[in-house]
Amino acid sequence: MLITEDVLHRAWRELAARCDLLDESMLPKTTTEPDYYEEHEEELAEALLLVVDPDGTVRGVDGSFGESFATRDLGRALYFAAEYAVRTLVERQASGPRGPGLVAVRAELMDRIAPAWGQWFREGGPDGPKPLEPCTCDPLEGFAWAAGPWRDQAPYTELNFYRGEGIDAARLALRLGADPEQVARGMRLAELRTLTGKETCPWDAAQGWETFCFGQAGDWAFVFQHDTPPRTRPDPEPWPHCTESVHLSACMGKAIYTFAHQRDGRPVDDGLDMALEVSWYEPGQALFRHAGELDFLNRALRRAELDHPELGSHQLFFHALEASLGLRLPRRDFQEGTVLAAQWARDPA
Known part of the structure; x- marks a missing residue:
């Protein structure tokens, strides 16, 4: 299926309807304009922007190094959108400073959306090589x-x-x-x-x-x-x-x-x-x-x-x-x- 903005929004609504953690408003902003981030960088700050290309590629653009991911797979596009939504949710609710301790909290929330997504998050993303073994040393x-x-x-x-x-x-x-x-x-x-x-x-x-x-x-x-x-x-x-x-x-x-x-x-x-x-x-x-x-x-x-x-x-x-x-x-x-x-x-x- 060719991903369009409409397809992406419809899929997110269906995902939010199945998961009490998400709602429609938590989908990052989407656009079909390739230069949108550069033209609205101050407005977006470091928020994730989903750019949908004519060939169905969804590109994640943020304020670090530009493009953070690119995929033509709808499930993976939804995963990256959900990862960003959960990060924003956790950071808003955290009483203390940001830190690695919040990563485990985010992993548990990704489990609630989809167990496979929780595993992807713990591995640093989908489609990677064999995950590193847990470290047991000082x-x-x-x-x-x-x-x-x-x-x-x-x-x-x-x-x-x-x-x-x-x-x-x-x-x-x-x-x-x-x-x-x-x-x-x-x-x-x-x-x-x-x-x-x-x-x-x-x-x-x-x-x-x-x-x-x-x-x-x-x-x-x-x-x-x-x-x-x-x-x-x-x-x-x-x-x-x-x-x-x-x-x-x-x-x-x-x-x-x-x-x-x-x-x-x-x-x-x-x-x-x-x-x-x-x-x-x-x-x-x-x-x-x-x-x-x-x-x-x-x-x-x-x-x-x-x-x-x-x-x-x-x-x-x-x-x-x-x-x-x-x-x-x-x-x-x-x-x-x-x-x-x-x-x-x-x-x-």
């Missing part, structure tokens, strides 16, 4: 511990991860412009703090901006830094066989925290061609396009929200990166200052 013993220090730019503002065939953290550091002598003798972060004259984090000192740390965690090599001094010459291709990279950047003064992911030399960003703001993530709301390149993170985030509602949004994001991509860091090495570190080499010219 997330703060995993990658999530690093989210708090990173927000405060400690120990560094730029967290860069690389993986690929034969990747080696020390050789990677040298290719990026590390001081060869310091790398060769295995300088540690604690020693580097002494050199910069600070016992806390290297970024407290002006010289700290010319230092970095590096190491290996699982199949990922990492290099953390603040900046590369202009007199160094880092290799533009840090590893010839690098197949995947993740970059997390923090700017505490401007409250800008970004995430960028590359695979096989191209960005994984749903075609947005931009670093993605971690601060745009709100627990319970899909951050990326359903069925898009980053949908795996939507699903990992939903699993994290249900398993660990006590975590903050950045901690949930880091935990989702661990669950989906395997990112991790040796917490004790950072706390005790035993992680490898060095200064950038100076170019004699």
Whole structure:
């Protein structure tokens, strides 16, 4: 059946008649005008708009990254409309701030509409791969511990991860412009703090901006830094066989925290061609396009929200990166200052 606005409204009325949780007014606004959101963005704020195309495709458009889903299946279009209606209902009735704790409430309400929809919601959406298993570990013993220090730019503002065939953290550091002598003798972060004259984090000192740390965690090599001094010459291709990279950047003064992911030399960003703001993530709301390149993170985030509602949004994001991509860091090495570190080499010219 070709979906039209009339078909969508009629189907929603039938759904609302079967479910005491919904009513006709809870259907998000619909339109056939493709540019409607851009022309009424202030009026819509961040509400979901359902755009019905001539070929029967229903596209969900909101204020995050534009199109949040696209489907020609009426049942799935109704699911996304109901998910938004339930989110709005729960947020209006909640006495406290929004948070991951409301996700479980929304899942139960989606069960009341349709048990299959409750399951889709818990999995982060319909038509996904095999769901992630529930997490039974302490997330703060995993990658999530690093989210708090990173927000405060400690120990560094730029967290860069690389993986690929034969990747080696020390050789990677040298290719990026590390001081060869310091790398060769295995300088540690604690020693580097002494050199910069600070016992806390290297970024407290002006010289700290010319230092970095590096190491290996699982199949990922990492290099953390603040900046590369202009007199160094880092290799533009840090590893010839690098197949995947993740970059997390923090700017505490401007409250800008970004995430960028590359695979096989191209960005994984749903075609947005931009670093993605971690601060745009709100627990319970899909951050990326359903069925898009980053949908795996939507699903990992939903699993994290249900398993660990006590975590903050950045901690949930880091935990989702661990669950989906395997990112991790040796917490004790950072706390005790035993992680490898060095200064950038100076170019004699």
